[in-house]
Amino acid sequence: MELDLVMDFEDYFPSMVARFGAEGFISELCNGFRLLMDVNKGLITFESLKMNCSMLGLEVRDDELVCMLMEGDLDGDGALNQMEFCILMFRLSPCLMDGPKMCNTITHQGVDPMLMRCNSSI
Numbered sequence: 873m874e875l876d877l878v879m880d881f882e883d884y885f886p887s888m889v890a891r892f893g894a895e896g897f898i899s900e901l902c903n904g905f906r907l908l909m910d911v912n913k914g915l916i917t918f919e920s921l922k923m924n925c926s927m928l929g930l931e932v933r934d935d936e937l938v939c940m941l942m943e944g945d946l947d948g949d950g951a952l953n954q955m956e957f958c959i960l961m962f963r964l965s966p967c968l969m970d971g972p973k974m975c976n977t978i979t980h981q982g983v984d985p986m987l988m989r990c991n992s993s994i
């Protein structure tokens with residue numbers, strides 16, 4: 873499931889949301905994060921991304937990994953924390969559910985509190 877989350881998120885997101893609900897969907901994102909992170913740092917780094925992708929049998933080019941990290945890295949530390957990862961996943965899938973309105977509801981109102989709960993559950 874996490875494999876699909878990473879590789880086919882655009883197709884996969886709407887059905888994920890339908891199946892798990894927005895909150896369950898966030899926790900699935902968190903599972904995806906844990907799968908890819910460097911367990912010592914608690915962050916997704918280039919190295920952890922590369923290593924875990926290859927462990928999962930995913931062939932992702934280095935420049936695609938770098939691109940994903942740069943795209944998602946909001947605080948400029950060169951790695952993705954859980955919130956950055958979840959925000960990136962949402963940004964990569966601009967309209968999850970019923971178009972822009974629902975999309976705005978999720979990204980502007982729903983995500984932060986849900987992520988807070990998600991973070992506190994680690």
Ligand SMILES: [Ca+2]
Nearest residue numbers: 945947949951
């Ligand atoms: Ca960062």
